[in-house]
Amino acid sequence: MLNVLLVDDDVELTTMLSEYLGQEGFVVQAVHTGEDGVAEALSGTHAIVVLDVMLPRLNGIETLRRIRKESRIPILMLTARGDPIDRIVGLDLGADDYVPKPCTPGELVARLRAILRRTDGAGAAEGAGGGALRVGALHLWPGSRRAEWRGRALDLTGAEFNILEVLARHAGRVVSKADLSKRALGRPLSPYDRRIDVHISAIRQKLGGADDGHALIQTVRGAGYQLSSE
Structure with a gap:
């Protein structure tokens, strides 16, 4: 079971994604503010963070910046479809990947698994042999x-x-x-x-x-x- 931190102020969306991710074998904790997102991301209890750019008060970019000051936890950004600025800034600050919103739950799961393979299991398997x-x-x-x-x-x-x-x-x-x-x-x-x-x-x-x-x-x-x- 992999722990996913979902940071998004859309309660209906996080509920739906939490249920879907749970069916796919993930354990999800959802928070709805950037401040809570930073605190939970730095708690050491999560394997990956899904972070929405459009958050109230402390936005997703600043939330990412604060997390990256202290942690290299994998972060997948949720960005507005068709807006390249947030994606470029997010990658520049250390996001591992992004998914444009609205996205399907299946696409989100695929991106999460791909990031986790690259940052953990796949790298360890390749390194053990080479x-x-x-x-x-x-x-x-x-x-x-x-x-x-x-x-x-x-x-x-x-x-x-x-x-x-x-x-x-x-x-x-x-x-x-x-x-x-x-x-x-x-x-x-x-x-x-x-x-x-x-x-x-x-x-x-x-x-x-x-x-x-x-x-x-x-x-x-x-x-x-x-x-x-x-």
Whole structure:
């Protein structure tokens, strides 16, 4: 049984989603304010958070920001359909993924399971067989979801770790955004989808520059991204 924290001020919606998620094997706790969402997310009793952007008083973006100051718990954002700004800001602040509202319960369950596979079970299974990945001064431990750059721990979200792991496994080669989306995020790349670009930007900021002053992750225009193998 996996504990899900649902943060949304729509009581009717949270009741419906709680019942559906319960039938799918999840244990759901619903809260209706950002303040309560922060407190519960930091309690250590939940495996994942579903967080609505449109919350009263403390909105979803600020709630996400406060959670990310202290925790790397996986967070799935619920955003307004057709509004890319909230999605981009949410990803930039460390959300693992988003689902536009209104969404079907089945779609929400699929996204939750995909995130949990990437951030827990799938990573542990792969890491147990393959051990650490080393590309120059970059070290990744997929089993424990740890990353170091020049001996310094990297504080990565689940999605960021997945993208960096895919790039590390293909160091020196170009990986298309479509492949990154499929392998790291578990979903096909849709038109005008910028989530890969946003995650890459965040990873670059956390890595800093290479010894020669260039970015460790290079953009290959029209082709994708490449992690330097040096």
